Amino acid sequence: MIDDDLEWFEANGVELPLPAEQGHVVHDGASIWYASFGSGRPVILLHGGLGHSGNFGYQVPDLVTAGYRVIAIDSRGHGHSTRDTRPFTYDLMATDVLAVMDCLGVKRAALIGWSDGAIIAMIVADQAPERVSGVLFFACKMDPSGNKPFEPTPALKRCFARHSKDYAKLSTTPNGFKDFVEAVSQMQRTQPNFSISDLTRIRVPVKIVHAAHDEFIKPEHATYLARSIPNASLTTLPDVSHFAPLQRPEMFNAELVEFLGAVARN
Numbered sequence: 084m085i086d087d088d089l090e091w092f093e094a095n096g097v098e099l100p101l102p103a104e105q106g107h108v109v110h111d112g113a114s115i116w117y118a119s120f121g122s123g124r125p126v127i128l129l130h131g132g133l134g135h136s137g138n139f140g141y142q143v144p145d146l147v148t149a150g151y152r153v154i155a156i157d158s159r160g161h162g163h164s165t166r167d168t169r170p171f172t173y174d175l176m177a178t179d180v181l182a183v184m185d186c187l188g189v190k191r192a193a194l195i196g197w198s199d200g201a202i203i204a205m206i207v208a209d210q211a212p213e214r215v216s217g218v219l220f221f222a223c224k225m226d227p228s229g230n231k232p233f234e235p236t237p238a239l240k241r242c243f244a245r246h247s248k249d250y251a252k253l254s255t256t257p258n259g260f261k262d263f264v265e266a267v268s269q270m271q272r273t274q275p276n277f278s279i280s281d282l283t284r285i286r287v288p289v290k291i292v293h294a295a296h297d298e299f300i301k302p303e304h305a306t307y308l309a310r311s312i313p314n315a316s317l318t319t320l321p322d323v324s325h326f327a328p329l330q331r332p333e334m335f336n337a338e339l340v341e342f343l344g345a346v347a348r349n
Contacts, residue, residue, distance in 0.1 A: 084141070087323070087330045093241035096249060097140035097329065099155060100147075110182035111175065112167035113159040117183050120155075121147035124216075124347060125192040127180065128155045129200030131222075132267045133246045135162025135253060138197075141332035142339060149340050154192070156183055158203065160263060162253050171270040173199070177206040184214060193346050195219045195339060197328060198299075199267075202275055208287045217288040217346035219339065220308070222297055222325045225277040229304030231297075239298055242326060282311040289315040290342045296324040 086092055102118035109115075118136065120143050128139045136155035146153045158176050160166035169175070180203060184192065193216045196204030201223040208215040224230060251257045289312050293305035302319070309317035318338060320327050328335045 084333070085331055087238070089238045089241040089245075089326060089329060092326075092329050093245045096137065096245055098137050099140050099143055102155075107163075108179075108183050108186045110179055112169065113179065114165045115159060115179045115183055116157040116163035117187070118155045119187065120153040121151060123150040123152050124343070125189045126151045126153050126343060127184070127189075127192045127194050127204075128153060129180065129194060129196045129203050130155075130158065130161070131198030131200055132271060133161070133243070133250075133264060134198075135249060137162070137249065139195075139328065142195075142328060142336055145332075145336040146339065146343075149343070151343065154183070154187065154189070156180060158199070160266070162249075165255050171266050173202045173206055173270065173274050176203045177210060180204075180207050181211060181214065190214065191216055193217050193219070193343055195221075196223070197221045198223050198325065199271070205277075205285065205289070206275070208289070209281070209285050212285075212287050215287045217290070217342065219290045219292060219342045221292040221327070221335075222294055222300060224300055224304050225275055225282065225308060227272070227276070229300055229307075231299055231301055234298070236298060238324060238326060279311050282308065283313060285312050286314060288346055290338075290345075291315055291317045292320060292338055293317065294320050294323045294325060294327050296322070298325050300325070 105118040107114045130138050136157050143153050157164040194204035201220040204218045208218050250260045291305050291309045309315045323330045
């Protein structure tokens with residue numbers, strides 16, 4: 084499947100398959116939704132800002148077929164999860180991931196992070212490395228210098244339109260999308276702020292995956308991350324942008340399976 088302009092995604096969205104288990108974990112002022120699929124080594128999927136776990140709908144079946152237990156988590160305030168009145172922070176959302184792992188009895192997992200989810204995954208790896216077998220870090224930055232100047236594109240507009248529809252359908256505050264966007268955008272403008280010394284502290288295997296046409300992240304920032312994190316590598320995906328898991332899922336999924344196989348050998 085190829086959906087480079089996200090026309091299919093805007094019109095139809097993407098949904099998760101029927102989970103083996105789903106529920107909420109009440110943690111620190113929020114109710115965090117999760118769904119679990121398949122069995123085997125645990126893999127946790129962390130979606131991007133303004134989206135939800137359903138955006139990984141093309142990835143879950145392939146990972147289950149490959150023999151993994153896949154756990155999708157809606158970040159606080161996103162999808163089915165709620166939030167309190169505090170500002171969004173990546174650090175707080177990282178503690179939500181650990182709370183879900185604790186509830187499900189998952190001692191250690193590989194983390195797949197897309198955009199904001201990649202930041203959350205990296206923070207979990209930094210704060211609780213014993214819980215993380217590896218991080219696939221797709222399409223994000225670890226300090227504000229990694230941001231490109233914002234330029235709206237047709238694909239961005241279509242993605243935003245889909246996020247708006249999904250928020251109205253899934254959220255417990257369906258009319259609050261505007262305030263939600265403002266709150267998430269404030270977090271994205273000011274966080275995270277990892278220094279090079281912070282990056283060198285991360286010791287788990289990290290695969291930096293950058294899209295050749297990413298709308299938000301500078302390619303030199305991806306190179307900087309791969310150079311600064313001790314056990315990191317860099318892969319650049321051709322022909323796709325920030326939305327590669329939706330645009331060309333077969334190509335993106337091949338990177339996931341390769342990464343998870345390498346982590347399992349460590």
